[in-house]
Amino acid sequence: MKYLRYNISDHPRFNRRKFYFRVAVILAASLAFIFLGVNRWSRTRQLLVGNLNRLEEIQNRIRQLDQSAARYREEIDEKKRQWQREVDFVNHLIRGTTRPLVEKMTLLEKILPDQGVVKELKYTQEEKGLGLTLKVSAPELTQLLDFYRELKSLPGITYFIRDEEILERENTATVILRFIDE
């Protein structure tokens, strides 16, 4: 049961000593809490300031690295600019030799007769371009004739038939192709 306080006197006398003691205890506890709180806050602040300084250092380092990366990029660009013409020229040379040859061989592959067999393939460097000796055999003569027709329609190519051998099951033709440079 709680304490049932009852005093109907008009002049109650209060226990000041007890009151001040309690107030002093509460004040002391409050001050202790405030001191602990401030102490903890200042330690946390120090930690925070330290972390912020470290963060700033890291940011500066990142900035320096960015600057040096930009400098290197500029140097690379400068070098690129210096060497671009040479590089372009070399690339042009590579493209001029390899690519057209590959393209032409791809075209030839497409127009070869079905079940046809390439029996001989020989390159020769000529004055105006490339020369190619191609010995092809096909089971039907009509297939060979189709092949000639296709060859005729190809741009930048001239050809002539060097010899033909017509047998019952195998028709062989040796064709000389000339690729004219563009």
Next chain:
Amino acid sequence: MDRLGRRFVHELLPPQCLLLSDSTVTLYQREGRGYRRRDLFRDLNLSTLDSPGGRKLFSRLDEKGLGIVLGPGHFIFNILDFQRLPRRRSKCEEMVDWRLGKVFPDNLEQYIHQYYTFGRKRVFSLLVKGKVHRILQSTLGGRASYIGCSTLLSMNYLYHRPWPFSLLTPDLMIQLSEGLVVVSAHHRSVPYYIRKFKSREIRRLQEEIAQVVDFLQKQYDRTVTTYALVNSHPEIRDADLPDLTQLGIRGRRVDFQECLGKIR
């Protein structure tokens, strides 16, 4: 503020206390942490404090502070049960006054009313006539720094205990005063029944208590097993008190001067 005040502001124990009963005044003086009975003044009561007997009494008192403890005869006790009391003090007060007005026939404005709540469901109300207060103030002036109630002091002494000791408190408090007996029943230290009756003969007390115990069993379904008998009667010695163990309840006797140490 009230609650804060209760926790922080304590009253100074008066060095001497007068217990005002119907026809006697007992003087208690502080000794160490408690009080000891020093003197008894017969044929003296509240209304005759101005008489030569009263003046003789005041001449015996020290000039220091004085406490007045009124016997249960000056008070009207009530225990009221509510479904749920409002939290706000003013609303709660309004509700208690309304409820008290229903059971109490007199005009409440003539009384000083104070009440205590227990768990927002039960109210222990205490009424004392404003006249009593006026007489005391006019006779003693600002001398009496404490005017309290002997029944409340006894209750505080017996039942103001921290948990779990509050579970071991007696089920029944019997306060024996001059010509009056106050019986209050408690469950886990919280009062749920209080009765005040006149008992001129000490022999009849046992019968009355037996009736109360029986009533509590029937009405509240609570079995009384322990009691505490507070003797605030100035002229009955502990040896003369009736033995209630015959009723099947065990208990102890408390001298009222022990309870005085509970003034706060």
